[in-house]
Amino acid sequence: MAKIRPAAAPRLLAPLLIALILVLSVSSVLFAAPPPTPVTAEQAFLPWQATAFAALIVSFLVISMAYMIGKGFEMPMLELWAKQEIFQVAVTVVFVILLVTGVDTFSKTIAADAAKEFKHNGGSLGFADLDTSTVELNKMESGGGSAMQFAQVYTKSQITYLAAQYNQMTYYSETVGKVSTVSGYCYAMSAGGFSIMEGRYLSDTQGSLGGAVSAVSSGLTAMEGQYFLLKIFQGSMFSLLLPLGIVLRSFSYTRAAGGLLIALALGFYIVFPVAVIVEYNIFADYVAHNPSGATISVVHMPTYNKWGEVQENNFVADLVSPGFSEPLVFRTVILTVLLPTLKIFITLTFVRWFAVIMGADVDVSSLVRMG
Amino acid sequence: MVGVCPIPGAGVTDWQGLAIVGMFITFCAISAIYMLGQMFRNPNITAWSRLEIYQAIISAMIIVLISVSITAACSTNIGDMMSFSGLTFPASAKVLPSDTYFDAATKELVAMRNLNYVFYDMVRADVGEQEKQATRSEYKCIILCGIFQGGYSIQPGAGLYSRIGALTMAMSSLQLSLFTVLFQLWVLKYLEIGALLILLPLGTFFRSMPFLRGFGSALIAITIGLFLLYPFLIVLNGLMIGNFFGLSYTALKSTSNTAYTYAAVFFIANVFLPALNFLVIIIFTRQLSAMLGQEVDISRLAQMV
Numbered sequence: 207m208a209k210i211r212p213a214a215a216p217r218l219l220a221p222l223l224i225a226l227i228l229v230l231s232v233s234s235v236l237f238a239a240p241p242p243t244p245v246t247a248e249q250a251f252l253p254w255q256a257t258a259f260a261a262l263i264v265s266f267l268v269i270s271m272a273y274m275i276g277k278g279f280e281m282p283m284l285e286l287w288a289k290q291e292i293f294q295v296a297v298t299v300v301f302v303i304l305l306v307t308g309v310d311t312f313s314k315t316i317a318a319d320a321a322k323e324f325k326h327n328g329g330s331l332g333f334a335d336l337d338t339s340t341v342e343l344n345k346m347e348s349g350g351g352s353a354m355q356f357a358q359v360y361t362k363s364q365i366t367y368l369a370a371q372y373n374q375m376t377y378y379s380e381t382v383g384k385v386s387t388v389s390g391y392c393y394a395m396s397a398g399g400f401s402i403m404e405g406r407y408l409s410d411t412q413g414s415l416g417g418a419v420s421a422v423s424s425g426l427t428a429m430e431g432q433y434f435l436l437k438i439f440q441g442s443m444f445s446l447l448l449p450l451g452i453v454l455r456s457f458s459y460t461r462a463a464g465g466l467l468i469a470l471a472l473g474f475y476i477v478f479p480v481a482v483i484v485e486y487n488i489f490a491d492y493v494a495h496n497p498s499g500a501t502i503s504v505v506h507m508p509t510y511n512k513w514g515e516v517q518e519n520n521f522v523a524d525l526v527s528p529g530f531s532e533p534l535v536f537r538t539v540i541l542t543v544l545l546p547t548l549k550i551f552i553t554l555t556f557v558r559w560f561a562v563i564m565g566a567d568v569d570v571s572s573l574v575r576m577g
Numbered sequence: 578m579v580g581v582c583p584i585p586g587a588g589v590t591d592w593q594g595l596a597i598v599g600m601f602i603t604f605c606a607i608s609a610i611y612m613l614g615q616m617f618r619n620p621n622i623t624a625w626s627r628l629e630i631y632q633a634i635i636s637a638m639i640i641v642l643i644s645v646s647i648t649a650a651c652s653t654n655i656g657d658m659m660s661f662s663g664l665t666f667p668a669s670a671k672v673l674p675s676d677t678y679f680d681a682a683t684k685e686l687v688a689m690r691n692l693n694y695v696f697y698d699m700v701r702a703d704v705g706e707q708e709k710q711a712t713r714s715e716y717k718c719i720i721l722c723g724i725f726q727g728g729y730s731i732q733p734g735a736g737l738y739s740r741i742g743a744l745t746m747a748m749s750s751l752q753l754s755l756f757t758v759l760f761q762l763w764v765l766k767y768l769e770i771g772a773l774l775i776l777l778p779l780g781t782f783f784r785s786m787p788f789l790r791g792f793g794s795a796l797i798a799i800t801i802g803l804f805l806l807y808p809f810l811i812v813l814n815g816l817m818i819g820n821f822f823g824l825s826y827t828a829l830k831s832t833s834n835t836a837y838t839y840a841a842v843f844f845i846a847n848v849f850l851p852a853l854n855f856l857v858i859i860i861f862t863r864q865l866s867a868m869l870g871q872e873v874d875i876s877r878l879a880q881m882v
Contacts, residue, residue, distance in 0.1 A: 369834050376740045383711075383736020392727040399726075409735075416739035423743035423837050427750070431841035431849075438845075442817040445663055450813075459868055463806070463861035470853065512719060514729025566860050 261449040265295050265456030287458075294565075295456050301564065302452065302468065309476045313353040320356050320483050321346035323490065331493050331500055354440050354475065357482035361433045368426040368537065371502060375422050379415040381507045382408050382521070390514035405516035408508055411525060418534060425542030432546060436479065443475040455564065465564030466557075473557040481549040489541060499536055503529035595778040596640045603633050603782055632790065636781045639797060639869075643777065646805060655681040655812065664816040667692075672815070679769075682808035685815035686762045689847055693758055696839045697751040703836065704744050710734035711741065747840040754843035761811065761851055768804050776800045784869070798866030802858050810854040818846045 269291045276284030321343045324331075342359060345351050386409035393399035448471040454464025493500045505524040510516045524530060607629045614622030656674025659665060666672040670688035672681045711734040719728040777800045784793025 372743075372834060372837075376736075379739035380734070380736035383738065384731060384733050387714075387732035387735045388729055389731070390729040392725075394725045401730075412736070412739065415736075416742050419739040420743045420746060423746065426834065427747065427837040427841045427844075429841075430838045431845050434842050434845050435849075438817045442664060442813075446813060446816060459865055460861065462864040463857050466857055466860050470857075510729075510731075512717075514717075514731075561860075566864075 261453045262295065262299060262456075265453055266292070269295065269456065291456065291458065294458075294461065298452055298455050298468070298564075302448070305472055309472070310352070313476055313480065314349050314351065316480065316483055317346050317351045317353045317356040318349045320353075320486060321351065321359075324356070324360065324486070327490060327493075331490060353479035353483055354436060356486075357479035358433065358436050358440070360482060360486050361429055361436060364541065365426065365429045365433060368422055368429060368542070371534075371537070372419070372422045372426055374502075375415065375419045378505055378507065379412065379419055382411060382415060385508045385510050385516055386412070388510045388514050388516060404514070405508060405510065405518075408516075408518070408521070411522065414525070418538075421534075421538035425538045428542045428546050432482070432549075435474070436482075439474045439478065443471040447471040462566035465566035466561045468564050469557045469561035469566070472560060473553045477556045478549060478553045481552050485541070485545045485549065488545065492536060492540075496532070498529050499533045502533045502537075503527065505530060593640075593644060595775075596781055599778040599782040600633065600637050600640065603636070604630070607633060632784065636784045636793075639784075640777075640781055643797075643801060646801075650805060650809075651677050651679065653678055658812065658816070664819055666815045666819040670815060670819075678812045679808050681815065682811040683762075683765060685811055686758055686765060689843075690755070690758045690762060693751060693755045693843050693847060696843065697748065697755055700744060700748045700751060700836045700839070704741055704748060707734070707737045707741050707744070711737040744836055747836045750840040750844050754840075754847040757851060758847045761847075764803075765808060765811070768807060794869035795866050798862050798869055801865060802862030806858050806861055807854070810857060811851075814846070814850045814854065817850065 269288050272284055272291070273288035275281065276286075276288055325343050325347065342351065342355060346356055346359075386405045386407075387403070388405055389401050389403045391399065391401035447467045451464045451467030451469075451471060454460040454467060456464070503524070506519040506521055508516060508518050508521045607626050611623060611626035611630075614620075614626055654674060655672055655676045655678055658678065659674060666681070666685060667688055669692060670681075670684045672684050676684065712732075713734055714730055714732050716730045717728045718726055721727055776796050780793045780796030780800060782793065783789040784797060
């Protein structure tokens with residue numbers, strides 16, 4: 207954030223202070239839902255809002271004390287510093303309030319749309335096992351939820367789906383492994399005999415199946431990681447990082463770190479879940495155009511009888527069919543490798559952009575390497 | 578953090594003693610040069626000495642400021658931060674509300690290391706068990722099992738190799754998380770026993786010297802950035818993951834799917850969040866070093882490391 211010119215500071219101070227007081231006064235109205243009955247302070251403010259408000263008051267008090275000391279001891283440098291700092295606090299307040307209220311409304315709106323579609327399409331998207339009439343989805347549909355909540359429901363449904371696929375894949379692999387090692391034999395003491403492995407050729411598919419199991423497990427790990435990230439972001443970004451960022455940003459020597467914390471809080475609480483909803487739309491669009499892509503077709507498994515004779519049952523043909531391979535590749539490559547990378551990249555790009563606005567120049571190369 | 582935090586009634590700590598000695602040497606050296614300037618009536622030397630004594634006073638003020646910050650940090654109870662955020666640490670960390678945040682950071686990392694090790698070991702045991710099953714062969718004799726034999730053999734667990742391959746990847750991820758948390762523990766230990774005892778006095782000394790002021794400023798900025806922010810950010814991570822870290826040791830045996838959950842959770846907790854921590858430290862250190870007189874390109878330094 208560019209520093210204001212010293213000459214301009216006194217002129218700006220009065221309107222800024224008035225604006226700050228006004229903004230702080232109406233912040234409870236902006237943040238709190240319209241209460242039908244008289245509410246307590248705890249009900250009117252969410253925990254993070256109360257903490258952020260307290261952080262702002264602390265910053266404001268510290269700077270005011272510095273200003274008084276500057277006035278009392280006739281230290282113009284300290285006076286000027288206090289004026290500049292109060293300007294920075296005002297900038298922080300305005301940015302945070304505008305962004306949180308504006309983007310939060312946006313977040314609720316798109317979550318409501320997504321929840322409505324999700325409830326409607328739950329079965330056709332391959333999430334038939336999910337209870338689509340949950341209280342959470344109903345709440346989101348009526349505008350009472352957020353992108354963060356929808357992102358968690360969607361991610362959890364992908365985890366459920368991938369876990370089921372993992373179990374199915376390992377079952378295929380174990381069955382094929384067993385059948386491909388069956389070796390029929392007939393010996394006459396040491397006079398000779400023969401043995402034969404009828405299903406040996408099936409072991410050639412084990413490499414592909416192993417790759418599929420690895421891909422599904424990687425996807426499962428990525429989705430579990432995403433779910434865990436969403437959970438901890440929901441629990442801590444606004445209750446911990448945002449207030450801390452506001453406090454740090456109020457002082458010149460910690461302004462950059464504070465700006466970065468605010469950018470991280472907004473990025474991971476708002477932008478990341480919105481990116482997940484975008485991913486959901488990509489997924490729903492793919493399924494809409496490829497109805498068979500919602501579920502991976504069941505493969506007929508090879509068997510063997512008590513004589514060790516192997517019957518393939520069209521297993522190999524099923525394995526290479528588009529109904530089996532295409533949804534699997536979409537889920538494991540696009541949904542769980544490419545899109546998570548993009549989501550993190552988009553979030554970190556926002557963090558970098560917003561951190562620069564808030565006074566912290568984030569190193570791009572470090573971010574890209576993290577992404 | 579016993580070596581850095583002041584013990585009540587025990588006077589100055591080691592690093593404070595070293596810093597005071599460093600400042601004393603600096604003042605003596607500048608005074609001697611000033612006297613030489615007076616003796617030889619060289620105005621350049623006396624003017625230079627006056628400028629340097631001004632910088633030395635600023636360095637002394639920095640030391641006082643750091644001492645105050647560290648004392649405040651050492652005396653801050655973690656309970657305050659828990660009530661501030663409404664969050665808690667993972668239960669296994671056994672962080673007490675009366676702990677300082679240095680203690681809490683150490684406990685948090687030790688708990689994460691122990692948990693990570695246990696789950697890594699459990700996945701390894703699971704892989705070992707499945708390896709054993711994969712190599713088992715069975716012989717089924719169907720007819721004439723005396724002199725003549727006819728039947729088939731089978732390796733029932735041969736298909737487990739696919740699962741083993743996937744579990745090995747989860748094991749590698751857990752291993753990476755384990756190494757990263759160990760790295761963090763050793764960085765914390767290094768900060769406790771080394772950083773302030775050596776780098777800060779050196780930094781203040783160099784900052785008072787001509788031509789070395791930038792180098793000294795950089796050392797001070799790096800030390801403050803690492804020492805004050807690093808444990809603090811670890812504590813923040815502990816609070817962030819605390820409520821969602823209800824892992825149980827016995828869960829893994831039931832289904833192997835849980836191995837991937839743990840791989841993901843430990844990767845986020847021990848690799849991803851610390852990466853964000855270092856980003857914050859880099860930003861803070863860069864700005865602080867610029868304020869002290871030397872902008873450090875710490876991101877390039879970090880890349881080199």
